[in-house]
Amino acid sequence: MERARRGRLKGALGTHDRPASALGFRLVLAVFGALVLLLGTAAAIVLTHQAWLVVVLGVGFVAACVNVYWVSRRLRYERPGH
Template structure:
């Protein structure tokens, strides 16, 4: 056995599950909230700065979802 290698399936006592699953849930929730906020800002207000700010936040949240998804795939 090589040093540093973990045996067993993910979630077993030999290889405990990481917090990336919960982080994915939080990332998806944040992206959803920012999407709803952006849509509401576009439909209900004339404040361009608010639309741009929430839109940029939504794009950043989508990048975070992508990053967490890549980390989960690499872990499994």
């Protein structure tokens, strides 16, 4: 019976020792979410003229942009050569 490895994983990203994470896909989803919120904010400004809806969607867009930044930084930390 093989014992589980402890500590930092060794090996190249994408190998059996160090499987690739889903951060690339998460970045795609984060960018898509930010674009949807940006379009929703623009539509709320043009079509509804309701301030509360513009504020809610605008705050959501800012939060989505922070998420895009955070995921991209994690992805850059995980894959420093790319």
